[in-house]
Amino acid sequence: MQCKAYSSRTFNNPAAGALANIVRYLLNATDDVGNLLPSMLPSYTRTLFTYVLCALAVTLSASRAEADATVTILNRPATLTPGQQVTLNVQFTKSPTEPEKRVVVLLQLHQLPSMTQVAKVVADNGGAGYTGTGGTVPCTLTVPANASGQYCFKAWVSPWSLNRAIVTHYKSYPTDGTFTYLWSGGGYGVTQNVYYLGSLIAPKPAGNTTYCSGLAFEAFVLPANAYNATYGNTRIGNIATASQMETFRKLWYGVTDSEKLAARAIPEWGAGREITDFEEAQEGDFVQLWRWSGSGHNPLFVNWVRNGSAQITGVRYWATQNSTNGIGYNTESFGDSTGMNRNRFYIGRAAKPRDQADFDWALGTASTESQPSAVNSAVGDWHQY
Numbered sequence: 433m434q435c436k437a438y439s440s441r442t443f444n445n446p447a448a449g450a451l452a453n454i455v456r457y458l459l460n461a462t463d464d465v466g467n468l469l470p471s472m473l474p475s476y477t478r479t480l481f482t483y484v485l486c487a488l489a490v491t492l493s494a495s496r497a498e499a500d501a502t503v504t505i506l507n508r509p510a511t512l513t514p515g516q517q518v519t520l521n522v523q524f525t526k527s528p529t530e531p532e533k534r535v536v537v538l539l540q541l542h543q544l545p546s547m548t549q550v551a552k553v554v555a556d557n558g559g560a561g562y563t564g565t566g567g568t569v570p571c572t573l574t575v576p577a578n579a580s581g582q583y584c585f586k587a588w589v590s591p592w593s594l595n596r597a598i599v600t601h602y603k604s605y606p607t608d609g610t611f612t613y614l615w616s617g618g619g620y621g622v623t624q625n626v627y628y629l630g631s632l633i634a635p636k637p638a639g640n641t642t643y644c645s646g647l648a649f650e651a652f653v654l655p656a657n658a659y660n661a662t663y664g665n666t667r668i669g670n671i672a673t674a675s676q677m678e679t680f681r682k683l684w685y686g687v688t689d690s691e692k693l694a695a696r697a698i699p700e701w702g703a704g705r706e707i708t709d710f711e712e713a714q715e716g717d718f719v720q721l722w723r724w725s726g727s728g729h730n731p732l733f734v735n736w737v738r739n740g741s742a743q744i745t746g747v748r749y750w751a752t753q754n755s756t757n758g759i760g761y762n763t764e765s766f767g768d769s770t771g772m773n774r775n776r777f778y779i780g781r782a783a784k785p786r787d788q789a790d791f792d793w794a795l796g797t798a799s800t801e802s803q804p805s806a807v808n809s810a811v812g813d814w815h816q817y
Contacts, residue, residue: 500530501589501796505539506568508800512807514579517572522555522798524589525566530795533714534561534592534781538790539571544582544804551576554786560705561592563712575807582804588797590790593704594656594782595716601655602716602732602750605759612758614641621646621752623759626653629667631674633681642752642759644730645685648694648718651732652684652782653677656703663787669703676701686728694718694730695778707779710736710744714781719749722776724769729753733779737763746772
């Protein structure tokens with residue numbers, strides 16, 4: 433069982449930092465942390481060790497101190513007028529190690545000293561998020577008509593995608609052959625019963641067998657369900673019923689689509705977007721690849737393989753396949769007549785709803801609390817009339 437999702441964070445508490453370094457070493461030592469224990473120990477002991485280590489990594493991640501993006505609120509107004517529309521520019525620069533390729537910007541107006549939120553706006557570039565390593569995003573909100581006193585602005589830059597949850601989830605699977613590969617007669621190809629809105633939508637086969645589209649589908653639905661349960665969302669994208677999820681699943685599995693599969697199902701049902709720029713791919717994206725031989729595969733993207741000139745020559749992915757005796761990591765290369773067909777390599781990314789996780793997962797934040805804006809009355813002093 434693998435868990436590396438939190439291995440690159442830094443910590444401001446010395447004790448936590450020391451412990452984190454130990455955990456980081458262990459998590460980076462192997463693709464399956466259970467392999468760190470002697471092989472003669474029972475499998476349940478190895479599994480328990482893995483869960484404890486992963487839980488410790490998750491706990492330590494909450495203590496991280498280093499921001500993944502620097503955020504600045506520009507052109508702060510010194511004064512405000514009740515009912516005024518105010519446009520501020522929020523500037524951000526992501527850390528070079530930040531994997532999130534698309535972000536959204538949230539801006540709020542808070543009354544001082546209570547910090548009561550009185551106005552807010554979400555800038556998400558028409559639902560697509562903002563790409564690039566940084567940028568300046570204009571945000572417009574309206575000062576309340578009854579405003580008085582002093583106010584400050586607060587801004588957050590947050591992930592657009594659900595990939596953080598998906599990556600954490602997929603790294604929890606064992607890569608030791610526990611779940612083997614079986615395409616013909618493999619049922620739904622999942623490791624467990626998969627439910628949606630209380631209905632069983634993909635039952636586990638009798639044996640511990642999997643195949644690519646089933647495992648990828650599971651690695652999409654399960655973390656999305658868990659995320660929604662945590663943050664109070666009722667559905668994935670526009671999939672409002674179990675029947676609609678079955679339609680979505682058939683697209684994903686290639687029953688009703690023969691080309692893009694997951695990369696079509698995700699945007700078609702409002703659950704995310706297709707990513708067409710290879711340089712924008714990020715870990716946790718869902719891939720449908722085709723080889724020149726005519727065979728295909730539905731893995732999760734891990735990283736690109738590049739040559740000495742930084743050109744993309746192949747891909748490393750997580751999936752289930754014969755070559756890894758089931759669930760594991762594999763690498764394939766692009767070619768002009770053999771290997772993968774670059775022109776038939778499709779990427780889909782799951783979107784994250786706008787909710788409390790925008791703040792919990794924020795890459796960076798900024799505030800003008802130390803330089804408040806004062807509200808001027810919209811009408812002059814009545815004593816002058």
